[in-house]
Amino acid sequence: xxxxxxxxxxxxxxxxxxxxxxxxxxxxxxxxxxxxxxxxxxxxxxxxxxxxxxxxxxxxxxxxxxxxxxxxxxxxxxxxxxxxxxxxxxxxxxxxxxxxxxxxxxxxxxxxxxxxxxxxxxxxxxxxxxxxxxxxxxxxxxxxxxxxxxxxxxxxxxxxxxxxxxxxxxxxxxxxxxxxxxxxxxxxxxxxxxxxxxxxxxxxxxxxxxxxxxxxxxxxxxxxxxxxxxxxxxxxx
Amino acid sequence: xxxxxxxxxxxxxxxxxxxxxxxxxxxxxxxxxxxxxxxxxxxxxxxxxxxxxxxxxxxxxxxxxxxxxxxxxxxxxxxxxxxxxxxxxxxxx
Numbered sequence: 001x002x003x004x005x006x007x008x009x010x011x012x013x014x015x016x017x018x019x020x021x022x023x024x025x026x027x028x029x030x031x032x033x034x035x036x037x038x039x040x041x042x043x044x045x046x047x048x049x050x051x052x053x054x055x056x057x058x059x060x061x062x063x064x065x066x067x068x069x070x071x072x073x074x075x076x077x078x079x080x081x082x083x084x085x086x087x088x089x090x091x092x093x094x095x096x097x098x099x100x101x102x103x104x105x106x107x108x109x110x111x112x113x114x115x116x117x118x119x120x121x122x123x124x125x126x127x128x129x130x131x132x133x134x135x136x137x138x139x140x141x142x143x144x145x146x147x148x149x150x151x152x153x154x155x156x157x158x159x160x161x162x163x164x165x166x167x168x169x170x171x172x173x174x175x176x177x178x179x180x181x182x183x184x185x186x187x188x189x190x191x192x193x194x195x196x197x198x199x200x201x202x203x204x205x206x207x208x209x210x211x212x213x214x215x216x217x218x219x220x221x222x223x224x225x226x227x228x229x230x231x232x233x234x235x236x237x
Numbered sequence: 238x239x240x241x242x243x244x245x246x247x248x249x250x251x252x253x254x255x256x257x258x259x260x261x262x263x264x265x266x267x268x269x270x271x272x273x274x275x276x277x278x279x280x281x282x283x284x285x286x287x288x289x290x291x292x293x294x295x296x297x298x299x300x301x302x303x304x305x306x307x308x309x310x311x312x313x314x315x316x317x318x319x320x321x322x323x324x325x326x327x328x329x330x
Contacts, residue, residue: 012250012257019262019270020247028253041252063284065277076269089288101313111269116277117284216274218245225252 003033003232009041012223017058020214023051023225027209031227031234039233047160048228049208054153055221056122056146063089063194066105068116068216071156073167073208081113081169082106083198088120088175112214113156118196119175121217122149146220150177150193158208167208168201240264 009029012021026049030038039045057064072079084104105117123144132140141147154173161167176193213223244261251257262270295315298308309315 010250010252010255012248014248016246016259018246018248018259022247022249024249024251025253061281063281065280065284067273067280068277070273087284089284111273116280214247214270216270216277 001236003235005229005232005234006236007031007041007046007227007229007234008236009225009227012225014220014222017218017220019216019218020212021223022210022212023223024210026211026225031229033233034235037233039229039231041227041229043160043162044230045233046227046229047162048226049156049158049160049211050226050228051156051211051213052153052224052226053155053213053221054151055219056149056151057119057215057217057219058123059121059217060123061121061217062124063087064116064119064121064215064217066107066114066116067112069119069152070112070114070116070215071169071211071213072112073158073202074210075202075204075207076111077109077202078204079110079112079200079202080106080108081110081115081198081200083115083118083171083196083200085115085117085196085198086194087117088124088194113169113171113198113200115171115173115196115198116215118154118173118194118198119152120150120194122151122175122219124150124177150175151221156213160206160208163206167206168199170199172197240267245270 009026010023012023014021027040027042027046029041031041031046032038057069061068082104083106084102086102103117105114107114132142135141135147152173152175154171156169156171158167158169172195174193174195211225239261240263241261245267246259247262247266248257248259291312292315295308295312298311299305303311
């Protein structure tokens with residue numbers, strides 16, 4: 001395959017529940033092209049950071065608080081953010097057959113970028129439904145299996161602007177279930193999921209050599225850190 | 238010995254070395270986590286109250302004699318509890 005601009009810098013797999021994951025020394029890894037030449041993944045060579053993820057929050061809380069899911073670069077101060085969301089249980093709830101508006105949250109000079117209203121607990125109240133089921137391969141899947149929990153998927157992206165005081169973030173995530181999340185006695189699938197889209201930045205300093213993603217709830221999941229380079233410096237197998 | 242039981246863990250990946258480590262939170266990290274969780278619980282309570290207020294407020298408008306369509310025109314559609322699952326409709330009774 002020809003040399004390309006995008007590098008999968010690392011894949012972090014959290015199989016044991018943790019409260020945060022951190023990528024450190026983000027600017028110290030090298031990309032290698034087909035000729036064997038290396039290029040440092042520093043800010044000038046690789047200015048775009050993109051993290052794709054899937055995560056399960058180990059809680060039965062249907063709605064998370066905004067600060068229950070967050071991320072930040074090197075600084076836990078001077079973070080600003082705004083996002084539009086449809087939460088799991090508020091009157092912005094969506095169902096497969098309808099959606100009722102969105103709401104928004106924002107913060108100024110806070111510790112981190114927050115997006116918790118755009119997700120929900122993966123062990124939502126009604127997730128332990130029924131008994132064990134059999135999957136397509138004939139395996140028994142217990143009612144409380146992680147495979148029955150809801151996955152929140154999404155991405156964070158940052159284009160490092162190479163200036164002293166500010167770096168921007170953009171993000172988008174969503175989560176759906178095949179059950180009503182709130183265990184209400186009403187229709188079959190209200191309170192179906194949540195999503196958000198937002199943006200923010202930090203004025204405490206220009207550095208994102210470290211990125212931390214965290215929650216007050218423990219979580220499992222996968223995190224892929226990609227770097228976009230300013231040239232075709234990487235041979236991806 | 239853990240600072241708390243069960244210990245709360247974090248994962249750190251060093252992109253320069255490729256090494257991943259897991260460790261318990263430090264006292265300072267626990268304190269930050271506790272503060273954020275307290276804020277989140279307040280946020281969750283506020284959201285639940287908003288939901289309850291919306292339902293109660295809508296009902297008061299209906300009790301005043303407004304029709305569903307009129308209430309929706311004023312305050313928007315109701316929360317979609319009760320929406321039919323088109324893939325798995327409720328059995329006829």
